[in-house]
Amino acid sequence: MSAPHPEPNPLAAALERLPVHPTVLVIFGATGDLTRRKLLPALYNLAHEGALPEHFALVGSSRSDLPDEEFREMAVKAVREFSRRKPNEKVLAKLFEHARYVGGSFDDPTVYERLGPVLEEVDERAGQRLNRCFYLSTAPEFFPIIVKALGEHGLQDAADAEVRVIIEKPFGTTLAEARELNQTVLSVFAERQVFRIDHYLGKETVQNVLALRFANGMFEPLWNRNYIDHVQITASEDLGIGTRAGYYDNAGALRDLVQNHMLQLLTLLCMEPPVDFSADEVRDEKVKVLRAIHPPTEVEVPGMAVRAQYVAGNVAGVEAPGYLDEAGVPEDSTTATYAALRLEVDNWRWAGVPMYLRTAKRLARKVTEIAVILKPVPHLAFAEDGSEGVRPNVLVLTVQPNEGVSLSIGAKIPGTRMAIRQVQMEFSYGSAFLSQSPEAYERLILDAMRGDATLFTRNDEVEAQWRICDPILAAWDKMPGPPATYEAGSQGPKEADALLGDGREWRMI
Amino acid sequence: MTTTIDAVWSAQDTTPAAIESALRDLVDERHRENQGYVAARALNLVCIVDAQYSGEVANRLRRVGRYHASRTVVCSVEDGRTTIDARATVASEADPRPGEFSLMRETVVVSVGERHLHHLARIVDPLVVTDLATVVWSPHGHDEAVDSLVSPAGGARPVAQCVLLDTAGEPDAREALERVCRLAELVSVVDLAWLRVTPWRERLAAHFDPADRRPELQTLSKLSVRHGSHSLVSGLLLVGWMCDRLGWRPERLTLHDELLRGRARGRRGEVELRLEPVGVLQVPGLAGIELRSDNGAVLALERGEGGLTARRRERKGAERSWTVLGASRGEAGILGEGIRHALLPDPTYAPALAAARRMLT
Numbered sequence: 001m002s003a004p005h006p007e008p009n010p011l012a013a014a015l016e017r018l019p020v021h022p023t024v025l026v027i028f029g030a031t032g033d034l035t036r037r038k039l040l041p042a043l044y045n046l047a048h049e050g051a052l053p054e055h056f057a058l059v060g061s062s063r064s065d066l067p068d069e070e071f072r073e074m075a076v077k078a079v080r081e082f083s084r085r086k087p088n089e090k091v092l093a094k095l096f097e098h099a100r101y102v103g104g105s106f107d108d109p110t111v112y113e114r115l116g117p118v119l120e121e122v123d124e125r126a127g128q129r130l131n132r133c134f135y136l137s138t139a140p141e142f143f144p145i146i147v148k149a150l151g152e153h154g155l156q157d158a159a160d161a162e163v164r165v166i167i168e169k170p171f172g173t174t175l176a177e178a179r180e181l182n183q184t185v186l187s188v189f190a191e192r193q194v195f196r197i198d199h200y201l202g203k204e205t206v207q208n209v210l211a212l213r214f215a216n217g218m219f220e221p222l223w224n225r226n227y228i229d230h231v232q233i234t235a236s237e238d239l240g241i242g243t244r245a246g247y248y249d250n251a252g253a254l255r256d257l258v259q260n261h262m263l264q265l266l267t268l269l270c271m272e273p274p275v276d277f278s279a280d281e282v283r284d285e286k287v288k289v290l291r292a293i294h295p296p297t298e299v300e301v302p303g304m305a306v307r308a309q310y311v312a313g314n315v316a317g318v319e320a321p322g323y324l325d326e327a328g329v330p331e332d333s334t335t336a337t338y339a340a341l342r343l344e345v346d347n348w349r350w351a352g353v354p355m356y357l358r359t360a361k362r363l364a365r366k367v368t369e370i371a372v373i374l375k376p377v378p379h380l381a382f383a384e385d386g387s388e389g390v391r392p393n394v395l396v397l398t399v400q401p402n403e404g405v406s407l408s409i410g411a412k413i414p415g416t417r418m419a420i421r422q423v424q425m426e427f428s429y430g431s432a433f434l435s436q437s438p439e440a441y442e443r444l445i446l447d448a449m450r451g452d453a454t455l456f457t458r459n460d461e462v463e464a465q466w467r468i469c470d471p472i473l474a475a476w477d478k479m480p481g482p483p484a485t486y487e488a489g490s491q492g493p494k495e496a497d498a499l500l501g502d503g504r505e506w507r508m509i
Numbered sequence: 510m511t512t513t514i515d516a517v518w519s520a521q522d523t524t525p526a527a528i529e530s531a532l533r534d535l536v537d538e539r540h541r542e543n544q545g546y547v548a549a550r551a552l553n554l555v556c557i558v559d560a561q562y563s564g565e566v567a568n569r570l571r572r573v574g575r576y577h578a579s580r581t582v583v584c585s586v587e588d589g590r591t592t593i594d595a596r597a598t599v600a601s602e603a604d605p606r607p608g609e610f611s612l613m614r615e616t617v618v619v620s621v622g623e624r625h626l627h628h629l630a631r632i633v634d635p636l637v638v639t640d641l642a643t644v645v646w647s648p649h650g651h652d653e654a655v656d657s658l659v660s661p662a663g664g665a666r667p668v669a670q671c672v673l674l675d676t677a678g679e680p681d682a683r684e685a686l687e688r689v690c691r692l693a694e695l696v697s698v699v700d701l702a703w704l705r706v707t708p709w710r711e712r713l714a715a716h717f718d719p720a721d722r723r724p725e726l727q728t729l730s731k732l733s734v735r736h737g738s739h740s741l742v743s744g745l746l747l748v749g750w751m752c753d754r755l756g757w758r759p760e761r762l763t764l765h766d767e768l769l770r771g772r773a774r775g776r777r778g779e780v781e782l783r784l785e786p787v788g789v790l791q792v793p794g795l796a797g798i799e800l801r802s803d804n805g806a807v808l809a810l811e812r813g814e815g816g817l818t819a820r821r822r823e824r825k826g827a828e829r830s831w832t833v834l835g836a837s838r839g840e841a842g843i844l845g846e847g848i849r850h851a852l853l854p855d856p857t858y859a860p861a862l863a864a865a866r867r868m869l870t
Contacts, residue, residue: 009723010754011714014857019711019718050708050816050835054715088836094815095834127821127829128719402610431549431612434576434849 021162022055023131023449024122026115028106028146029138030060030071034168036078039137042441044079044087047095051446055126058099059118061111071101084439098125106142112153119155131162133448140170144184151188166195166448169260170251171457174473175466182459191459195448200261201455202440202447205403205429209268209370210277212397212405219395220273222374223349229392229504230354232371233265236363236509238315238489241337245328252473253307253339257359259469260457263290265399266355269370270345279453283461290464292347301475304343306484306496307336310362313488320362320488334482337361340496343468356499356506362488364509368399371507382418389413389421394507403437404428515539515546515613519596525635528595528617532580532636535599539613545605549612552852553637554578555669557629557647557654560587560620566648573845578644580615582636584629586651590622593632626654630661630668637668644699644851645669652688659696667696671851675701676742677793683869685742690866693859699850701843702743703858705794709747712810712817712833713798726755731781731801737790741769742865744784744795749864750857762868771868778803782868792840812837 012019025043027035046052060071075096079087100118104111123129134150136143147165150156157163167185172178185194200206213219222228235257241248248256267286274281296304311322323329323337338360345355372395380387394408406426413419429437447455457465476483486493491509500506516539518531539546558566563585570581597617605611617636625632637643645658645668658669672692679685692698717726732751736744752759752773757780762771769784787796790812797811805824810817813832820830838846 007723009714009718010726011710011717011751013754014855015707015711015714016853017711019715021719047816047834048836050711050833052834054712054819054833055831056834088815090815091834091836092815094832126831127827426547428547428610430610431547431579432551434551434852436575 017049017051018450020051020053020446020449021131021451022053022126022128023133024057024059024119025133025135025445025449026059026061026119027135027137028061028142029136030101031062031064031066031074032137034137035060036074037082038439038441039135039445040075040078041083042439042445044083044092044095045085045439045442046446048085048088048091051442053449055128055130056095057122057126057130058096059102059115059122060099061102061104061106061115063103063105065103066101068099068101072096072099075099098122106138106149107145109149109153112149112155116153116155119158129158129161131164131449132158133164133166135166135168135445137168140168140173143167144181147185147188156188156193162193162451163189164193164195164448164451165189166197166445168197169199170255171196171260171462172466173251173255175463175470178462178466182463186459192451192453194456194459195444195453196457196459196462197444198260198264198457199440199444200264200399201457202442202444203399204437205397205399206265206268207455208403208429209265209397210282213269214273225349225351225353227374228353229373229375230356231266231269232356232358232373232507233262233269233369234357234371234507234509235262235359235368236366237361238363238366240310240320240323240362240488241326241329243327245326248337249329249333249335252335253337253359253361254469254473254476258339258341258357259465262357262359263465263468264457265370266343266345266357269372270350270355272349277454279456280458282454283458287458287461287464288347289345290461290468292345292350293343293468294346295467295471296475298471298475298478301472302479304341304499305472305476306338306340306493306499307476308338308360308484308486308493308495309333309335309482310337310360310488311485313362313490315362315364315489322488323361336476336483338363338486338492338496340492340499341472342499354500358492358496358506360486360492364489364491366401367509369507370397370399371395372397373504382420386418386420389419391422402428403430515601516599517596518598519594521594522592523595524593525632528597528619529635531595532597532599532615532617535597536613536615539599539601543605545607545610546601546613547610549577549579549614550638550641552578552848553641553643554581554673554848554851555584555633555637555643555645555658556581557584557586557626557645557649557651559649560585562649563618569844572841573848576845576848577614578848579641580636580638581617582633583616583618584633584654585618585620586626586649586654587620587622590620591624592622593625594620626651627657628662629654629657630665633658634668642671642852643669644671644673644848646673646847648675655692659692669696671697671699671854673699673701673847673851675847677702677705677737678739679742682741682745683866686745686862686866686869690862693862697851697854698858698862699847700742700746700858700862701847702740702794703746703855703861704843704846704850705740705743706747706750708817708835709795709798709810710750712819713751713800715833716808716819725802725806727775727777728802728804729755729775729780729800730778730803731783731799733783733785733799735785735787735796735798737793737796738786738788740790740793740795741784741786743793745865745868746858746861747795747798748782748784748868749866750861752864753857753860759864759868761870769868792837 271285340358757773759773807822
């Protein structure tokens with residue numbers, strides 16, 4: 001471990017790109033889809049912008065047996081194919097010039113025996129001890145195997161350097177699995193060394209939820225049970241499962257999006273202001289929200305959760321097959337492609353405010369948004385027909401595709417009568433900033449190399465998420481018969497309406 | 510995506526009020542036509558140019574890409590003109606698809622005469638979007654017009670809150686720094702010569718960031734900077750920044766042939782300073798930096814392929830070189846960076862500027 005800094009680096013003051021300690025990144029699953037589509041292009045873009053450390057080295061590891069040269073060629077090709085910007089060939093060539101590759105099965109001890117000397121060689125080339133980041137971009141069943149092997153081969157620590165492990169999602173598929181994985185990981189690494197990825201947290205607009213809440217005096221006074229009627233968080237896609245049937249049919253909508261991304265959005269929306277924005281202060285507050293959500297009993301599940309599966313329909317004018325007709329999906333699959341939940345955060349601020357979460361494949365449109373629906377005004381003084389158009393204010397934070405904030409307000413319709421209708425005040429992030437948001441993986445890789453865990457999920461946080469989702473999944477597994485259905489391209493199953501009650505309705509997607 | 514001009518308005522012998530009204534109508538008209546056309550609201554840019562070079566400036570502005578100001582007011586100065594002509598355009602990139610939006614870019618070219626320049630604020634004020642920051646760029650001089658915008662007569666509030674300029678190529682570095690210092694007392698300044706130094710600052714900061722290397726900053730005994738022949742100010746700003754950040758007190762530099770040399774008094778002793786021109790570079794800015802410690806360690810950074818070539822010699826003689834990755838944004842990208850930085854004031858610039866001026870006076 002490196003010594004604490006004697007004093008702040010005087011040359012780093014006010015720099016947009018803060019220095020990152022020289023680092024070697026070891027990617028397990030180096031020839032996989034995520035690595036090619038996201039990680040290698042992210043590394044290139046960081047290199048292009050001069051954001052990588054002064055000394056940076058890449059080591060790939062996968063089952064395939066490749067010579068270094070072939071791995072380098074694959075990496076170059078992946079960047080050319082998937083980078084968000086056309087690569088500068090000179091930077092690209094230099095980035096992977098000395099990349100190394102260690103092939104072999106992840107449970108093969110010789111992989112780690114060979115990895116140690118490669119890391120020493122990388123240090124030798126740099127002339128200094130580099131920090132080490134192990135990125136687990138493999139199928140989840142290999143996470144514990146790799147972590148244990150790193151420990152067994154003494155790679156979890158290094159003299160005069162920080163060693164970190166970045167773990168991709170999913171972090172377990174049940175509470176028990178998440179706990180077991182946490183135990184394994186924490187038997188080898190200390191929690192401060194562990195960076196559990198939820199790439200949603202790397203998105204600028206997700207982080208903007210905190211800016212909106214805590215940098216604007218106008219919202220916080222309203223942000224409680226006195227003024228907010230309910231919240232709807234939606235993450236819908238118009239696409240189906242594509243080529244991911246193998247993964248998706250095991251995971252389903254709840255594991256795919258709710259347990260991680262949507263609960264992250266909910267915690268950011270509901271958390272108390274942290275003392276500061278350091279990693280543990282923020283995560284402490286997020287965990288408090290999760291702990292305030294009562295995990296349902298098996299009997300309660302049908303009243304607070306709805307699952308459904310899409311059948312053939314028409315999405316934006318194009319015929320779309322049903323889930324059971326998608327390639328690779330078992331014909332008797334009961335996997336939910338739609339999940340809607342009603343959760344309650346039982347604390348002083350939020351008691352009695354329903355939080356509705358819904359996510360699905362093959363709905364009418366792709367959108368991720370948080371809608372905060374305020375309570376109606378207590379009294380309408382307008383003539384009866386003039387009040388017909390009055391609706392409660394809705395504040396919508398759109399995460400994608402058009403990141404922004406909109407507020408619906410009642411306004412007088414021009415004319416002699418005092419008639420009201422809702423109008424939109426809209427703000428688009430894209431219209432107000434000149435800078436381009438970095439890709440989530442660029443931000444997260446850099447943060448992990450810097451050791452800043454604010455945008456990563458802590459062990460107690462991930463277990464608290466599973467504590468909420470686990471009973472729902474268990475209850476669904478026990479339910480007889482197929483799930484409800486909805487037509488591809490529709491707004492979702494009508495069964496979900498029953499969750500709302502009290503005259504509330506789902507927002508149109 | 511191709512930029513298309515969607516709506517145009519023009520008038521001769523017009524007034525700022527009429528131009529402002531026309532701009533408002535054009536924006537409303539486009540938004541009514543398609544709600545996907547959204548007005549950008551990040552920054553106003555006021556650009557003061559000689560009419561005969563306005564095409565060249567327009568080309569430079571076109572290349573700034575996504576860093577385009579929300580509303581650009583080009584004041585095109587013609588000799589002898591007494592009236593104001595204007596042409597306003599609201600352009601956007603391709604029709605937005607349903608559910609998406611396309612930003613509108615508003616540009617108004619106002620033809621003015623030299624007689625208008627002392628009171629340019631009165632013409633420009635109604636044309637900028639209220640509540641947005643306004644940056645002024647005047648690549649062909651016209652200091653009186655810039656002064657009118659940053660320090661209006663009668664103590665009125667300045668129309669511009671930021672001046673964008675480029676001290677590279679100024680014939681007299683001392684005069685250029687004096688002028689920038691005066692401006693910096695009034696508004697924030699973005700000097701492209703400073704932005705060209707940024708990657709070098711980042712590399713130096715990174716090199717000395719590891720805890721075991723940071724104490725070396727206190728032992729530096731020599732700083733040499735090689736700069737393009739038109740980029741002396743960039744070199745001075747880099748040296749000024751090092752002086753400020755490390756608590757060195759620089760003395761006046763003296764000229765020996767083409768070499769500027771001098772000393773700074775550091776906490777532990779004197780630091781030798783040296784600025785050397787290396788001819789015209791393909792892209793203006795610095796060519797290299799060398800830092801020596803009193804124990805004999807040397808760090809050298811040079812322009813190279815795919816980034817900067819770094820070379821480090823330890824005090825015992827061991828030497829190592831490597832590439833610090835990074836793509837040159839080239840000269841085409843520097844103006845866009847300047848516009849972007851108008852919204853990102855850098856608190857280390859003013860002290861670096863003051864130190865740079867001290868080295869020449």
